[in-house]
Amino acid sequence: MLNYTSSRSLSSSGYYDARLRRQQLYRAAKNGGRKHATRHKERHFPFHHLPSEIIAEIFVLCLPDSERFFNSIKSKDAAPLLLCNVSSSWRSLVLSIPRLWNKLCIRIENPKVDIDLATAMADSWIARSGELPLSLRLHCYGWNEKEKVTAMVQAHLNTFFRYASRWESVDITLFGCSPVSFPNFGPTPLLRKFSYSTSCRVSVPFPFTSCPLLSNITWPFSCFVASNRDPDIPWHQLTHINLKHIISAHQTLDILRTCQMLVEFNVEIDDDLSLEVRSRRKPVENQSLRSFQICVYIACPGLLESLILPALTDFSLYTDFDIHSYILPRSVHPQLLRLFTRSKCKLEKLSLENCGFNDAGILKCLKHDSCSSLTELEIVNDFDRPMFTDRVIRALTNKDGLSEGNNVLLPKLSCLSLEMCVSASPGILGLMIITRCLWWDKDNQLKSLSLTVRDDLDDIDEAFLKIAEESGLEVEITNMKCDTDSESTEDLYDTDDS
Numbered sequence: 001m002l003n004y005t006s007s008r009s010l011s012s013s014g015y016y017d018a019r020l021r022r023q024q025l026y027r028a029a030k031n032g033g034r035k036h037a038t039r040h041k042e043r044h045f046p047f048h049h050l051p052s053e054i055i056a057e058i059f060v061l062c063l064p065d066s067e068r069f070f071n072s073i074k075s076k077d078a079a080p081l082l083l084c085n086v087s088s089s090w091r092s093l094v095l096s097i098p099r100l101w102n103k104l105c106i107r108i109e110n111p112k113v114d115i116d117l118a119t120a121m122a123d124s125w126i127a128r129s130g131e132l133p134l135s136l137r138l139h140c141y142g143w144n145e146k147e148k149v150t151a152m153v154q155a156h157l158n159t160f161f162r163y164a165s166r167w168e169s170v171d172i173t174l175f176g177c178s179p180v181s182f183p184n185f186g187p188t189p190l191l192r193k194f195s196y197s198t199s200c201r202v203s204v205p206f207p208f209t210s211c212p213l214l215s216n217i218t219w220p221f222s223c224f225v226a227s228n229r230d231p232d233i234p235w236h237q238l239t240h241i242n243l244k245h246i247i248s249a250h251q252t253l254d255i256l257r258t259c260q261m262l263v264e265f266n267v268e269i270d271d272d273l274s275l276e277v278r279s280r281r282k283p284v285e286n287q288s289l290r291s292f293q294i295c296v297y298i299a300c301p302g303l304l305e306s307l308i309l310p311a312l313t314d315f316s317l318y319t320d321f322d323i324h325s326y327i328l329p330r331s332v333h334p335q336l337l338r339l340f341t342r343s344k345c346k347l348e349k350l351s352l353e354n355c356g357f358n359d360a361g362i363l364k365c366l367k368h369d370s371c372s373s374l375t376e377l378e379i380v381n382d383f384d385r386p387m388f389t390d391r392v393i394r395a396l397t398n399k400d401g402l403s404e405g406n407n408v409l410l411p412k413l414s415c416l417s418l419e420m421c422v423s424a425s426p427g428i429l430g431l432m433i434i435t436r437c438l439w440w441d442k443d444n445q446l447k448s449l450s451l452t453v454r455d456d457l458d459d460i461d462e463a464f465l466k467i468a469e470e471s472g473l474e475v476e477i478t479n480m481k482c483d484t485d486s487e488s489t490e491d492l493y494d495t496d497d498s
Contacts, residue, residue, distance in 0.1 A: 098130035105137040133168035143176040206232040216240035270297035304335040316351035340370035353380035359389040378417040386423030397432040419452040430464025448474040
């Protein structure tokens with residue numbers, strides 16, 4: 001019994017010793033293999049030999065650099081989600097880099113994902129950003145299943161609201177859903193840009209109590225109460241204002257007077273009291289405004305007369321003029337020229353849409369000293385008025401073949417867009433384009449041309465444009481073949497605008 005026991009004990013001990021030995025050899029071999037694989041990876045893939053801080057910087061540089069493209073939960077073909085799919089080690093590293101997760105865009109159309117799951121994903125994304133400032137976008141275009149879309153929107157907004165203290169830039173665009181509610185936010189010390197656009201014409205009070213850095217705002221229909229500015233909005237510190245509702249000419253001038261740091265102002269104006277603006281003794285002067293985009297639905301004869309804008313470089317004027325309108329285009333044209341003269345501004349971009357000018361008015365405008373520095377010009381006319389005629393185009397044509405173009409109108413023009421306003425003899429337009437592309441110094445050559453015409457271009461013009469395109473000009477031509485009212489092409493006022 002003892003021997004049996006002794007023999008069994010020895011046998012058992014030898015068995016376990018041998019198994020332990022095999023395990024040790026297996027582990028040694030396995031570890032050796034891993035070390036060999038690591039050395040192989042480092043030798044053939046130097047990226048893995050970089051410090052994690054350097055890899056993090058490289059990953060951050062992989063993020064889309066376009067301002068229009070925010071990181072999205074669905075963007076699996078772009079960083080940061082693309083980086084997570086390379087390997088488990090990359091995924092771990094990517095998830096630990098806050099700078100890869102402090103920008104997020106969510107687009108809601110016809111939601112099929114569970115609301116709780118969707119908001120959990122958004123919350124998880126934002127949470128990875130640590131304590132960094134946040135740039136968030138929520139865009140909704142949900143015309144179907146309105147109730148479900150609204151619930152999804154409100155759930156995501158509630159997620160965003162929890163991080164309001166870290167907001168730096170927020171863009172909320174809601175179309176096709178019911179009105180949503182905003183809480184009264186506490187201090188938002190990092191907020192610089194807030195944009196809210198909605199198709200619901202509802203009164204939404206300004207939700208921020210303290211936003212010392214806010215300078216860029218897009219806001220809908222309740223910026224004003226009666227004729228008074230919303231006192232909660234820090235007007236004095238704003239540099240960019242985009243109002244998504246219609247205000248009066250008086251309110252427009254009030255903003256320009258108050259916001260002396262204003263750089264960009266987009267506004268729609270429609271009021272019958274604008275004639276009273278003329279009674280102001282002294283024009284409103286704003287020394288900082290560079291971009292002014294105006295959309296007016298009535299004549300507003302006193303608005304342009306009441307402004308001095310010496311820093312203006314980008315000006316856009318849209319009027320709701322048509323052939324049957326009571327708007328008098330003869331009043332808009334001299335006002336515009338007098339604004340340029342008073343301001344002594346040097347424009348780089350000019351856009352005129354449905355302003356009712358004829359060729360004499362356009363020519364006089366382009367000859368103004370403020371337009372001599374133009375690099376971009378856009379003329380839009382929904383009613384096919386013949387504004388860009390032979391005499392306008394010839395003034396833009398370099399006849400002498402001189403590269404300086406000293407005696408040619410708009411010598412620095414690089415982008416030209418003409419929509420339903422060209423009426424020229426065969427070859428006149430094409431000759432102007434090709435001379436500005438081929439016989440011009442490289443820095444001031446015409447680089448892009450966009451044309452919208454009612455009929456096909458003449459063969460000569462097409463031949464010239466083809467040569468210009470082959471030399472590098474970006475050309476886009478749209479034909480709008482339709483019958484228009486012959487009355488719309490008649491001069492509605494004298495040729496000589498004064």
